Structure formats: C-alpha cells, structure tokens
Amino acid sequence: MTQTAKLLYTARTHTCGGRHDGTSRSSDGRLDIMLSPRGGAGIGTNPEQLFAAGWSACFEGAMxxxxxxxxxxxxxxxxIDAEIDLVLDEGAYLLRARLNVSLPGLDPEIAHTIIDEAHQTCPYSKAVRGNIDVTVALI
Structure with missing residues (x-):
C-alpha cells in the first residue's frame, strides 16, 4: 500500500466447521450463516455462493x-448473474467465473464500456485477475 492509501473498511468473520455444517458470523452480527457442502443437502450456503454474491455486488458498484x-x-x-465454478483439475482445486451483466435499455456500446471499466476497477476483479478464468458478458 502507498503512503496515501486510506483504509476504508475491514470485514471480520469467525468461521467454525468449514463447508461441512459449519457456521460463519461477522463481528457486527449482521452476517450469521450456516455453511454446507456444494450441491449437498445441507441447509446452509457455500463459499462459492458467498463469493458470487460479494463479487457481483461489488461489480455493480464499480459499474x-x-x-x-x-x-x-x-x-x-x-x-448481474454471477456463476462461480469449483473445478477439480489433475488433483488440484481451482475456481472459474462468469459474470453475466444485464443493463436493459442501455446502448450496447455504452454498456460494454461501463462493464469493461468496472472489470478494471472492481476490487474483486483485480484480486482474481490472472489467477482464475473469468468471462464477463453483456446479456
């Protein structure tokens, strides 16, 4: 970080049990969820769904x-319909993502410009750039 960088917010969570019937709660209590395995019969959510929700919300703010x-x-x-794939490739887990953006009524050329800029400035997009396969599309 540069000397002029200003910390805006720190999210804090406490997670126990991981994705197998675990729980995760934020320090302010506003997030209090049960976790379950991907595609399983559990009653909670999973990390991929949480990542999809966080990224799409942040991306919309960047737009x-x-x-x-x-x-x-x-x-x-x-x-934004966000899709996060958990993939097993040659014994290693990795993520793959698709952000399908709907901007009804907006000229497609303008929409693409806004989406492209958002993908360059969104903190989630920056965090995954070069690390996972990402497709961003105007639908």
Missing part, C-alpha cells in the same frame, strides 16, 4: 461509478 463518470444512470433493473 455505478463508471456510469456516473459519464453522467449516465444505470437502468433500474440492472442485474
């Missing part, structure tokens, strides 16, 4: 910033 720079308002029914 709002990109749109506002251009004095454009995102459509009210904007949406």
């Amino acid at each position: 709002e910033i990109a749109a506002s720079k251009r004095k454009i308002e995102l459509p009210r029914k904007s949406a």
Whole structure:
C-alpha cells in the first residue's frame, strides 16, 4: 500500500466447521450463516455462493461509478448473474467465473464500456485477475 492509501473498511468473520455444517458470523452480527457442502443437502450456503454474491455486488458498484463518470444512470433493473465454478483439475482445486451483466435499455456500446471499466476497477476483479478464468458478458 502507498503512503496515501486510506483504509476504508475491514470485514471480520469467525468461521467454525468449514463447508461441512459449519457456521460463519461477522463481528457486527449482521452476517450469521450456516455453511454446507456444494450441491449437498445441507441447509446452509457455500463459499462459492458467498463469493458470487460479494463479487457481483461489488461489480455493480464499480459499474455505478463508471456510469456516473459519464453522467449516465444505470437502468433500474440492472442485474448481474454471477456463476462461480469449483473445478477439480489433475488433483488440484481451482475456481472459474462468469459474470453475466444485464443493463436493459442501455446502448450496447455504452454498456460494454461501463462493464469493461468496472472489470478494471472492481476490487474483486483485480484480486482474481490472472489467477482464475473469468468471462464477463453483456446479456
């Protein structure tokens, strides 16, 4: 971090039991969830779903910033369908991701510009860049 960097927020969670009937709770109590294996019969969520939700929410915020720079308002029914794959490849686990972005009513060229900028500035996109296969598409 540079000397001018300013810490904006630190998320804190406590997780016990992992994805096999575990729990995870945030330090402020606003997140309190049960965890279960992927595709299993458990009643909780799994890390891939949580990652998809966090990334898509952050990406939408990055799109709002990109749109506002251009004095454009995102459509009210904007949406992101995030898909996170957990893959086993030659004995090693890895992730793969698709972000399918819907910006109804927005000119496709403008939409692509906003999406491309968001993918460059979104902290989640930056974190995974070069580490996992990512496809971002306007649908």
